[in-house]
Amino acid sequence: MSAENLVTRADLAETVHESTHEGGGDRGPGHVTEDGRKIGGVVMEMKNITLRFGGVTAIKDISFDIREGEIRAIIGPNGAGKSSMLNVISGFYVPQEGEVWFRGAKRPPMKPYQVARQGIARTFQNIALFDGMSVLDNVMTGRLTQMQQGILAQALWKGPAEREEVENREKAEKIIDFLEIQHIRKTPVSRLPYGLKKRVELARALVSEPTILLLDEPMAGMNVEEKEDMCRFVLDVNDEFGTTIALIEHDMGVVMDLSDRVVVMDYGRKIGDGTPDDVRNNQEVIDAYLGVSHD
Numbered sequence: 001m002s003a004e005n006l007v008t009r010a011d012l013a014e015t016v017h018e019s020t021h022e023g024g025g026d027r028g029p030g031h032v033t034e035d036g037r038k039i040g041g042v043v044m045e046m047k048n049i050t051l052r053f054g055g056v057t058a059i060k061d062i063s064f065d066i067r068e069g070e071i072r073a074i075i076g077p078n079g080a081g082k083s084s085m086l087n088v089i090s091g092f093y094v095p096q097e098g099e100v101w102f103r104g105a106k107r108p109p110m111k112p113y114q115v116a117r118q119g120i121a122r123t124f125q126n127i128a129l130f131d132g133m134s135v136l137d138n139v140m141t142g143r144l145t146q147m148q149q150g151i152l153a154q155a156l157w158k159g160p161a162e163r164e165e166v167e168n169r170e171k172a173e174k175i176i177d178f179l180e181i182q183h184i185r186k187t188p189v190s191r192l193p194y195g196l197k198k199r200v201e202l203a204r205a206l207v208s209e210p211t212i213l214l215l216d217e218p219m220a221g222m223n224v225e226e227k228e229d230m231c232r233f234v235l236d237v238n239d240e241f242g243t244t245i246a247l248i249e250h251d252m253g254v255v256m257d258l259s260d261r262v263v264v265m266d267y268g269r270k271i272g273d274g275t276p277d278d279v280r281n282n283q284e285v286i287d288a289y290l291g292v293s294h295d
């Protein structure tokens, strides 16, 4: 990330002050945050996860949980294993050891589309949209995992298929309005600036009405204004829909101001876990990550 793209904590505090929630204080289940958001019980639990790629151990025996309604950040230096962890949650990787628990039940190994059907949506570190398609059509693809009608029924445009298509379109339009991209809904994605493409990706993930939203570096490569917008939308999504959010982010200003709790990884290990204040004051975290530049 270039220096000009960096948002300082002070900048962000100023711009997202109204909806930002403090990191400190009691984070027990069932509590209400200082800004009135409800944090529920544990919705997802990673238990002793180990993931290897041949000789490389990307994740070493990591456990942490995610509570309903919270914004949970995963941070750490490059190669720490953050994306691998998000890929375990979303079913792209199956760990060699450990268990993933979702809504109080151990999750069997699942394909990513099955995980998506359980209400876990994600965005990617690198933009993964259909370039030649319009914003609306891209957002509509986010409904695919929810569709009940088969391809033949869709093609014949009959009865339930027609109703489903109308319903999907209404949901897509609602999210497009919510993320303030209605003015570009007919524009091919290839013509959009970077920040708007990232917002379209967010829209596509949101239109599936996820319980948990996984964001892999949602602000990477953005300029200051784009970052401020994205921060506001992440907070608004959490506020308005009560969506639980787990995100990977390198910008510490963003992480510290957005998150309820933070997991810190380094070389595949967990070296910190707690409120932003907890991790900010953790010497191991300072030595491994916070004390060094992340440009």
Ligand SMILES: Nc1ncnc2c1ncn2[C@@H]1O[C@H](COP(=O)(O)OP(=O)(O)OP(=O)(O)O)[C@@H](O)[C@H]1O
Pocket: 053, 056, 057, 058, 076, 077, 078, 079, 080, 081, 082, 083, 084, 085
């Ligand atoms: N598909 C893969 N095959 C082999 N090794 C992999 C694969 N994916 C990740 N790794 C390795 O696992 C380790 C963790 O990578 P990962 O991408 O999860 O880290 P990260 O913390 O997300 O890094 P970054 O911040 O740079 O995105 C690295 O050593 C990486 O090279």
